[in-house]
Amino acid sequence: MKKISIIVPVYNEEGNIEQLVKELEDVFQAMPGLSWDIIFVDDGSTDNSLPLLIHLSEVKPIVQYISFSRNFGKDSALMAGFKASNADAVITIDSDLQHPPSLIPVFIDWWQQGFQVVYAFRKESNPHAGIISRFRSYLFYKTINTFSDVDIENGISDFKIIDRKVINVINKLPEDKPFLRGLFKWVGFKQKAIEYEPSERFSGSTKYSFDSLLKLATHGLTSFSTKPLNFAIYLGFTFSAVSLLYIPYVFVSFLYGWQRPGWASIIVTIAFFGGVQLIIMGILGLYLGKTFLQGKGRPRYIIQSSNIE
Ligand code: UDP
Ligand code: MG
Numbered sequence: 001m002k003k004i005s006i007i008v009p010v011y012n013e014e015g016n017i018e019q020l021v022k023e024l025e026d027v028f029q030a031m032p033g034l035s036w037d038i039i040f041v042d043d044g045s046t047d048n049s050l051p052l053l054i055h056l057s058e059v060k061p062i063v064q065y066i067s068f069s070r071n072f073g074k075d076s077a078l079m080a081g082f083k084a085s086n087a088d089a090v091i092t093i094d095s096d097l098q099h100p101p102s103l104i105p106v107f108i109d110w111w112q113q114g115f116q117v118v119y120a121f122r123k124e125s126n127p128h129a130g131i132i133s134r135f136r137s138y139l140f141y142k143t144i145n146t147f148s149d150v151d152i153e154n155g156i157s158d159f160k161i162i163d164r165k166v167i168n169v170i171n172k173l174p175e176d177k178p179f180l181r182g183l184f185k186w187v188g189f190k191q192k193a194i195e196y197e198p199s200e201r202f203s204g205s206t207k208y209s210f211d212s213l214l215k216l217a218t219h220g221l222t223s224f225s226t227k228p229l230n231f232a233i234y235l236g237f238t239f240s241a242v243s244l245l246y247i248p249y250v251f252v253s254f255l256y257g258w259q260r261p262g263w264a265s266i267i268v269t270i271a272f273f274g275g276v277q278l279i280i281m282g283i284l285g286l287y288l289g290k291t292f293l294q295g296k297g298r299p300r301y302i303i304q305s306s307n308i309e
Pocket of ligand 1: 009011012071074096098206
């Protein structure tokens with residue numbers, strides 16, 4: 001019998017967990033030919049999520065949990081789930097019920113037909129997202145796609161089924177902070193998108209502020225290409241070329257006695273190039289920071305307790 005693991009990252013979701021378990025049970029009751037379990041990964045919650053998960057794992061044999069020693073981020077939580085699962089395929093789903101569990105049989109169907117990654121794809125007209133949040137995610141994907149080598153569509157979600165083969169590849173990647181949305185594109189394999197409409201959050205509020213989205217975008221950008229580094233070279237060549245044109249102008253103005261007081265133009269030029277140089281140094285610094293962190297080889301997450309052997 002094939003086995004499926006449902007992997008759920010949890011960060012302060014006490015109001016959602018029981019409802020999610022209930023809905024998942026309903027879904028799998030209709031598919032008696034499959035064995036399944038749920039792996040909750042508590043990402044350092046500060047509310048009652050962990051005691052609730054421990055309780056559920058005691059009364060329901062399908063429920064398993066892993067608890068981090070602090071908040072390590074959603075991708076780390078998912079990675080811990082991948083490592084812990086022994087199933088033939090895993091399904092990653094948010095704990096807030098924005099990802100409708102009713103889509104799971106569809107995922108499994110396509111997976112059984114030979115697709116190794118089947119992911120839910122948000123319809124363009126999302127009635128539950130405000131204009132600001134839609135603009136934010138547009139900006140997020142636009143930046144990543146312009147400057148990096150993998151294409152990640154706006155609307156792609158972390159709700160997906162992933163075959164054991166792909167999980168084994170992901171488990172072996174030694175990257176310090178994997179950017180999963182990009183990695184799942186990057187690994188290739190046979191993939192399929194399924195349109196869905198996200199629901200309203202069941203309870204609680206989103207864990208991503210504008211600030212954390214910005215960090216995620218920079219991370220996605222610098223994880224997937226060195227294109228931003230080329231930026232420095234292009235700028236350098238452009239400005240050198242422009243300054244070459246300036247030399248004849250200086251000579252001619254000297255001959256004809258065109259000199260003018262240059263305070264304003266000098267200040268503007270210094271400020272402009274100072275800014276450009278700092279930006280370039282910042283970009284270099286981002287990459288340097290990455291190699292620094294990778295070099296230390298620290299673990300991606302620290303597990304403080306779990307009921308999985
Ligand atoms: N999450 C997590 N760690 C974090 C932030 C979020 O495990 O640091 C989980 C969260 O509990 C939820 C999922 O990731 O299950 C998606 O988070 P959220 O619903 O806040 O994101 P949104 O749907 O607003 O993009
Ligand atoms: Mg959500």
